[in-house]
Amino acid sequence: MNALKLTTATAVAALAVGSAQAQDVFVGHLADLTGATASIGVAYADGIADAFAWYNANGGIDGTEIAFETIDYAYQAPRAVSIYQDWVSDDVVAIQGWGTADTEALIQFVAEDEIPYFSASYSGALTDPTGDAERSPEAAPYNFFYGPSYSDACRALAQWSWEDWEASGGEGTPIWVHMGADHPYPESPRQACSEYATELGFEVADQIQYSMGPADFTAQCLTLNEVGADYAYLANIAGANIAMLNSCANLGVETQFVSNVWGYDENVMRAAGAAADGVVVAVRTQSIFTDDNEAIARVQEIAGGDDYQVLSYLAGVCSAAYMVEAMRGAYEADDEVTGPGIKAYIEAQSDWVPEGLDGLCYPSTWTAEDHRGLMTVSIYQGHVDGATEGQEVADLVADGVMSLEQVGEITLERRPEWLGY
Amino acid sequence: MAGIQFRPCGDFRTSYRADTTIFDDRFSRNFVIGLVIVLALIPIPTVFDLGFDVIDRYWTNLLINIGFLSIAALGLNILVGFTGQISIGHAVFFGFGAFSTVFIHENTGLPVFFTIPLAGLLTAAVGLIFGVPAARLKGLYLAIATLAAQFILENFFARADWFSGGTHGARAPRVELFGFEFRDAQAYWWLVLGYVVVMYLLATNLMRSRDGRALIAVRDHYLSAEIMGVNLTKYRILSFGIASFYAGIGGALFAHYNRFVQVETFNIFFSIQFLAMVIIGGLGSVMGTIMGVTFIVLLPEVTEGLAGTLRGTELAESLNLEVGLNFMKEMAIGLAIILFLIFEPDGLAHRWRQIKAYWKLYPFSY
Numbered sequence: 001m002n003a004l005k006l007t008t009a010t011a012v013a014a015l016a017v018g019s020a021q022a023q024d025v026f027v028g029h030l031a032d033l034t035g036a037t038a039s040i041g042v043a044y045a046d047g048i049a050d051a052f053a054w055y056n057a058n059g060g061i062d063g064t065e066i067a068f069e070t071i072d073y074a075y076q077a078p079r080a081v082s083i084y085q086d087w088v089s090d091d092v093v094a095i096q097g098w099g100t101a102d103t104e105a106l107i108q109f110v111a112e113d114e115i116p117y118f119s120a121s122y123s124g125a126l127t128d129p130t131g132d133a134e135r136s137p138e139a140a141p142y143n144f145f146y147g148p149s150y151s152d153a154c155r156a157l158a159q160w161s162w163e164d165w166e167a168s169g170g171e172g173t174p175i176w177v178h179m180g181a182d183h184p185y186p187e188s189p190r191q192a193c194s195e196y197a198t199e200l201g202f203e204v205a206d207q208i209q210y211s212m213g214p215a216d217f218t219a220q221c222l223t224l225n226e227v228g229a230d231y232a233y234l235a236n237i238a239g240a241n242i243a244m245l246n247s248c249a250n251l252g253v254e255t256q257f258v259s260n261v262w263g264y265d266e267n268v269m270r271a272a273g274a275a276a277d278g279v280v281v282a283v284r285t286q287s288i289f290t291d292d293n294e295a296i297a298r299v300q301e302i303a304g305g306d307d308y309q310v311l312s313y314l315a316g317v318c319s320a321a322y323m324v325e326a327m328r329g330a331y332e333a334d335d336e337v338t339g340p341g342i343k344a345y346i347e348a349q350s351d352w353v354p355e356g357l358d359g360l361c362y363p364s365t366w367t368a369e370d371h372r373g374l375m376t377v378s379i380y381q382g383h384v385d386g387a388t389e390g391q392e393v394a395d396l397v398a399d400g401v402m403s404l405e406q407v408g409e410i411t412l413e414r415r416p417e418w419l420g421y
Numbered sequence: 422m423a424g425i426q427f428r429p430c431g432d433f434r435t436s437y438r439a440d441t442t443i444f445d446d447r448f449s450r451n452f453v454i455g456l457v458i459v460l461a462l463i464p465i466p467t468v469f470d471l472g473f474d475v476i477d478r479y480w481t482n483l484l485i486n487i488g489f490l491s492i493a494a495l496g497l498n499i500l501v502g503f504t505g506q507i508s509i510g511h512a513v514f515f516g517f518g519a520f521s522t523v524f525i526h527e528n529t530g531l532p533v534f535f536t537i538p539l540a541g542l543l544t545a546a547v548g549l550i551f552g553v554p555a556a557r558l559k560g561l562y563l564a565i566a567t568l569a570a571q572f573i574l575e576n577f578f579a580r581a582d583w584f585s586g587g588t589h590g591a592r593a594p595r596v597e598l599f600g601f602e603f604r605d606a607q608a609y610w611w612l613v614l615g616y617v618v619v620m621y622l623l624a625t626n627l628m629r630s631r632d633g634r635a636l637i638a639v640r641d642h643y644l645s646a647e648i649m650g651v652n653l654t655k656y657r658i659l660s661f662g663i664a665s666f667y668a669g670i671g672g673a674l675f676a677h678y679n680r681f682v683q684v685e686t687f688n689i690f691f692s693i694q695f696l697a698m699v700i701i702g703g704l705g706s707v708m709g710t711i712m713g714v715t716f717i718v719l720l721p722e723v724t725e726g727l728a729g730t731l732r733g734t735e736l737a738e739s740l741n742l743e744v745g746l747n748f749m750k751e752m753a754i755g756l757a758i759i760l761f762l763i764f765e766p767d768g769l770a771h772r773w774r775q776i777k778a779y780w781k782l783y784p785f786s787y
Contacts, residue, residue, distance in 0.1 A: 033747045034747045034750075034751050071725065077686055078686065081679060082479075082482050082483065085479050085606075089477035104683065108592075108681065182576070183588060184588040187587075187589070188589075
């Protein structure tokens, strides 16, 4: 009978815990801390949680503390939907979300419940609030994200690659290849980006598949050599890219890798070591942690020290900061914080930056017809000069073994036909 | 019901009719009927705007999840528990049902209410095809053959833009019937509950029929069954068809509740989870299936609740648990399942029978 007792006890405990928070301003934070994308999810979630804690310690929303709850959903979309329903029962006003599948699963729910949803998925499909755009699958009026869409970041990398090709005096037609798994996330920018690469003058080779999890990618690297790719876009997340860079380094592949925003950061550089040298990555923020400016000083305050913070942490801080600023704006306008109020405030601003983060977060503009907040993409190149084994990222950066160098900044035109796609 | 079970003394039957009743005794029957009525009454205040809710959206969501997963898991239990076959690709049939209800609705314009059973039939057809290897294979070999179904269909979902919307997924509309839109989640619960009742009655009755007994005979001793004239090939493949039909119905209900379906959901992990549900519930037990599903659905919620109470407390801080708590939560789920299998290998259905037997003879139990 012990099993029964245990089951009953836990069920009772669950009932008691069920709904704990019913404060005025409740913000939910969906994070992947243990699931398939935890390698990049932890730093981003830390950025968001630290920023909310800092805003609470510094006045909250006109003195009201933001009730903030982080839940780890382990990258399982059905769990995300269930957590979301729980939060709605507790009158959540806004949500910081995470992955592609769960964000897209919640589009219609958040639109109906009028809850602004800031995702860490930057899928182009989330950028059309009206659903009128030619190629957008549907309206996503309450979805926001800070950063360039996956499609735009990839287009910017294609443009940088083209400029790089011209500057290096390359001859003939350069070859561009999209590398990624058969999965919604790496697939998201493929068509949009390939079309733009063709428009720029690239010859676009057939897509090369590699899995979302790390494996031996020798075959893929051989294919890269075979097609003679000049630029290869890495569409998967960090773990798979580490394996890819290692496999290709072993074969001496000379293709220039360009990576999506989630595919390359200081942790990848540390794990892949010399193999990660020279990779180019799209970056969402105007500065990185080693820069010396007031916004980075604020980030250090938020992080509670000058321990090194990776790229995703900074993006998390920006995402949280935009949300808090919008909540404050909504409160000033209506004396209360509501989903529609937050949305209205965001859509009324143009080229705005949260207070104190000028120089970190790019000025962004979301309008009632266009949720492509950011069309500017910072382009960085990673340098790894020496052994990285057994050392911390912070030490490696401090010793100069690893560094990120800005090699460009691309501002794309806001083409109407790119909306929602 | 079906399956080998020892009856407690005093529990005897005097006719075949009495031996094949759906419920063992009157109490069980009244209990289940009462439970269904109570569950059916829950949404009334919300749907008719009486100003209060019996349960909030969180619990409604869990109930609905338990509902459609129970239907799909029952299919797997018919296949694994009653027929003794194995499938580690059940999630893709669940997914096939989800995609096909949207596909049928978009291409024929039929109201969603009617596309749900059609999706079940279409999935059953696909299941029959993938069940063909069962005619020749058994045990581990069959398991690997069904693994192929998992990968083939997963790839199909990711590539067939015309059917599933490719990797971007498909939008599923709301269920509408004669102008009544199942807009509220609680109204949707009625639909799910209706399907649960119908599908469970169907399964129970199937097991009381000639075909049901044939399925059980195939499981218990296929050689004897064949000698007795049971067509092994037919019944093995048929059980795949039935399992897929149930999965398809469950998947279609999932699609119109979630209103968005994408290939990523129907991975092998989800298939394994279905197996866990029927094993924990009790192989070869219709009612046990619901218990197993409830267990698997509530377990992460319970661990999350426990983690939530610990989070931010001095105990967690002094032990520096803040980061580890999330990992402990995931590990606790695994641990609970392992412990469960050690101490309750026959599933929740068995435990439930023991509890009933205990109270039946109370206070003179032996």
